[in-house]
Amino acid sequence: MRARITELDAIIDALSTRASVDSDRRRVVTNYASKARWELAEAQRSLLVSRPGRRRAAHLGVAQAHMDAALNLMVWMASAEDIKAMLPQMVALVEEHFAPSDPRRVRVTDIARGMQHNADRKLRPSERAFLAETVGLARKLLWNERLRVRSFVRIVATVTVGLTIAAAAVAVITVVWEALVPLCFTPEFEGGFNVVCPTASEVVVPDPPSEPLTSGMIAGVAQAGDYLVIEIVGVLSAAIASAAALRRIRGTSMPYNVPVVLALLKLPLGALTAVLGLLLMRGGFIPGLSALDSTAQIIAWAIVFGYSQQLFTKYVDHQGQALLDSVRGPGSRAADSPDLR
Known part of the structure; x- marks a missing residue:
């Protein structure tokens, strides 16, 4: 300039x-x-x-x-x-x-x-x-x-900061109070229950065996880093989705990093969708998928849910690209040029 x-x-x-x-x-x-x-x-x-x-x-x-x-x-x-x-x-x-x-x-x-x-x-x-x-x-x-592009970038950046704070708050709260909402599954196993968490698993047999599994027993297996691990996996999965989405977004000569803020938005959202998706599974919201029996399965589903944030952010990607396209340049005319001859 x-x-x-x-x-x-x-x-x-x-x-x-x-x-x-x-x-x-x-x-x-x-x-x-x-x-x-x-x-x-x-x-x-x-x-x-x-x-x-x-x-x-x-x-x-x-x-x-x-x-x-x-x-x-x-x-x-x-x-x-x-x-x-x-x-x-x-x-x-x-x-x-x-x-x-x-x-x-x-x-x-x-x-x-x-x-x-x-x-x-x-x-x-x-x-x-x-x-x-x-x-x-x-x-x-x-x-x-x-200016519309600039306003869009500011809105997306603000939302990204808010989601990042929310993801960090979830991680901190669950590290301090790991038994608050255990992210564990309890499939039945040989007369007892196999309590499976993201970072640990243990077979728990109630005493007497006819008694149901209590929340205290589940909390005893839960680890402080369970939510943190799931959020990290969600962020990594969202980063892959973000890299894949960038191929559909054209760059711009303007001083507003629309592709960058769109990519950053996916990261904290991936962390949160991974956690929320597993909580839905734990609550039996998805029939037949409420009894994961290994930590590997939990991590695998965290990857799926972290990547699934693309279902929501693709609309934001489309809006960002539409705004970039609306900034007209030499190759973008309102209509065909008249003949000056």
């Missing part, structure tokens, strides 16, 4: 030099050029942070806003010949953000077609004002699209 600012500064010098000999622009060129240079200086200043790693999206957004203002001032400052050179880029920007039937797009196209067909045609002041305002509005629309 700094290279672009330097380039625009040089372009302003060239435009002001040519505009100074233009009879229509020589009286206003100094004022517009100084204001455009001030905007570029502000853009440069917004990028001056103590460390490059701390240059966040907000700084880049402010810099882009100042650069857009400088570009708009260049339209007011430029000579008629320079405006002709800028017209293809202006038309492309307007086409990206306005529908074909929009009167603003139609008029910009008419102005460009008229100046292309008639080399001696002069640009009227009203046409210059219209071009400057319409192109400026197109840049604002582009900026609004980027």
